Amino acid sequence: MSDFHNYKQEVVDTCHALLNRGYLKATEGNISSRVKGHKFFAITPSNYDYAKMQVDDICVLDYETNQIDGKMKPSIESGMHAAVYQNRTDVHCIIHTHQPYASALALIKMPIPALFDEQVRFLGRGVDIISYSPSGTSFLKNAVKAKIKNNNNAYILQNHGVLVFGGTMEQAVHNMALLEKCALTYLLAIVSEKRISKIPLPIREIAFAKLRADEKKFAELNQR
Ligand SMILES: [Zn+2]
Numbered sequence: 442m443s444d445f446h447n448y449k450q451e452v453v454d455t456c457h458a459l460l461n462r463g464y465l466k467a468t469e470g471n472i473s474s475r476v477k478g479h480k481f482f483a484i485t486p487s488n489y490d491y492a493k494m495q496v497d498d499i500c501v502l503d504y505e506t507n508q509i510d511g512k513m514k515p516s517i518e519s520g521m522h523a524a525v526y527q528n529r530t531d532v533h534c535i536i537h538t539h540q541p542y543a544s545a546l547a548l549i550k551m552p553i554p555a556l557f558d559e560q561v562r563f564l565g566r567g568v569d570i571i572s573y574s575p576s577g578t579s580f581l582k583n584a585v586k587a588k589i590k591n592n593n594n595a596y597i598l599q600n601h602g603v604l605v606f607g608g609t610m611e612q613a614v615h616n617m618a619l620l621e622k623c624a625l626t627y628l629l630a631i632v633s634e635k636r637i638s639k640i641p642l643p644i645r646e647i648a649f650a651k652l653r654a655d656e657k658k659f660a661e662l663n664q665r
Contacts, residue, residue: 445501445509445510448482449483449497452472452473453494453495455613455614456491459472459538464617464618466539467492469539469602470536470538470539470602471522471537474533475532475534477533477662479503481501481509482501482504484515484516486498486514486516487517488514498511500513500514500516504523505523518577518581520582524586525586525606529606531659532594532606532607533608534606534607534608534609535605536607536617537598537605542621542624543568543603543620543624546568546597547601551570552570553567553568554567555639558640559619561649562649563619564593564619564620564623565592565593565594565595566593566649568596569597571584571588571597571598592652594606594607595617603620605617605620608656608658608659
């Protein structure tokens with residue numbers, strides 16, 4: 442059994458769970474987990490059906506995307522994941538999906554403002570749009586790198602899908618589902634053509650301060 446078994450298992454189990462819950466379809470999206478104590482991460486292979494995916498299919502890469510373990514070709518978005526791990530030390534798990542409601546906002550380039558307390562507590566001050574760049578390019582990687590400095594945990598990729606972070610895989614999954622709920626609710630509110638209210642600014646800042654405190658704790662895990 443390889444040193445990376447637990448990380449690979451976590452990635453596979455999450456793929457299967459999200460496939461069953463309808464967030465992932467066939468081969469779309471990718472999931473990764475930072476390998477603690479190394480500058481490595483475990484990530485899903487490129488263009489491979491989640492239903493068939495097993496532990497040995499998961500790749501382990503370093504932050505320069507050199508392949509350390511696994512025989513499959515890694516996800517074409519590996520560079521984007523590596524950029525997040527290098528620039529956000531609090532992030533230990535990353536989920537990228539093409540989930541439909543948030544992807545609808547990706548088409549109309551509509552960021553989600555601070556609508557709910559729990560949204561800010563876990564996803565950040567707002568869900569921003571990252572401008573379009575083709576999948577798998579350094580343009581997309583650089584656009585992501587620039588935007589994630591605001592310490593939010595969820596982003597919408599224009600004409601593409603979403604990028605969600607967590608300090609643990611459980612949190613990343615929670616954040617991804619929370620984003621989809623916020624996207625659906627926001628879309629329904631937009632369709633009503635009524636004025637959409639946001640949470641008060643001081644409440645937003647209190648909730649965001651709690652998220653930042655969590656992020657600092659997760660960043661410290663990298664020092665150990
Ligand atoms: Zn994608």
